[in-house]
Amino acid sequence: MNFTQDPPIEFKKNFITASLTTFDIGGPADIVAWPKNSQELISIIQWANKNNLKNTFLGGGSNVLISDKGIRDLLIVTSGMNEIKILQDDLYEFGAGCDVQELTQWAIKNNLSGLEFAGGLPGSLGGAVWMNARAYGSEFSKIVTWAEAVNQNNEVEFFNNDEMNFVYKHSVFQERPLRLTKVRMKLLTLDDNTSINNKTQSNIDDRDSKDQYHIKSAGCVFKNNYAAGIPSGKLIEDAGLKGYQIGGAEIYAKHANFVVNKNNAKASDVIALMQLAKKAVQDKFNITIEPEVQFIGDFDEFSI
């Protein structure tokens, strides 16, 4: 890979991406860059375009499986884009790289209600909006009012909530290359934070009781098939696959829709387990389940 001038912002070469993911899986990226704001993001995409390099986007790395061969060209990580601005009463603007767990703690400190459902949710705000992440009876579509994104021509676009095409685990940001940079959310100021703290903490405790913080995973690897009416985890469990292992990866013995990196698992182990689970559910119940986890990087062709 050749380029005449170094990237214009903070970057590293040949960076092992496993450390950027909750799966702890992923080979080297040729270049990783950490923009701190929209201007830096635009400048690094301009630099990549000028050097004919493709770019891949990563938030908190909690919903991705990165190839064992890594990522060619440029990986852009959003964690530095984490500014918070108060726009007016109850309306806040956040950098897309804000860590959701930190945001829920910030909301408690500031007596702000609305984010309790996301207590303990790994990942960045941008990733959560991209996937319309949901938990404990709510989802991001319910609190996001507006977002800014950079499109494939490196132009800034703005979206109101009704333009974000939110449905189950989907947003407009998946429909074409749109890099989320800023997100506005309406949060309600309460006189005291007791109920905010209690609800947030009870969700964190529930996740903790399921050992979610002690395993290397990307959460649920399959979406639920709502037409089928049975959660994917239950289907995989009833197909007899709970605890099944390939290489260093396991269909989690405590929750069959999680795949766990138990012992230096490769991305190929995770893919093999997902292919097995999908086929078993299809064969046994005639129900099709689709991946939720996003496959990023230099994969040989495969299908799940």
Ligand SMILES: Cc1cc2nc3c(=O)[nH]c(=O)nc-3n(C[C@H](O)[C@H](O)[C@H](O)COP(=O)(O)OP(=O)(O)OC[C@H]3O[C@@H](n4cnc5c(N)ncnc54)[C@H](O)[C@@H]3O)c2cc1C
């Ligand atoms: C233990 C555990 C529990 C989980 N529980 C839940 C749960 O209860 N509910 C739930 O919905 N999910 C859950 N997840 C999955 C994951 O945490 C969420 O989907 C999270 O919102 C992903 O955010 P991220 O920043 O980590 O995204 P990443 O994994 O970094 O990226 C996911 C996708 O989003 C894209 N992306 C990320 N940021 C941006 C951006 N700024 N602009 C454009 N595209 C972007 C990436 O390119 C990638 O395609 C869980 C994961 C783990 C590990």
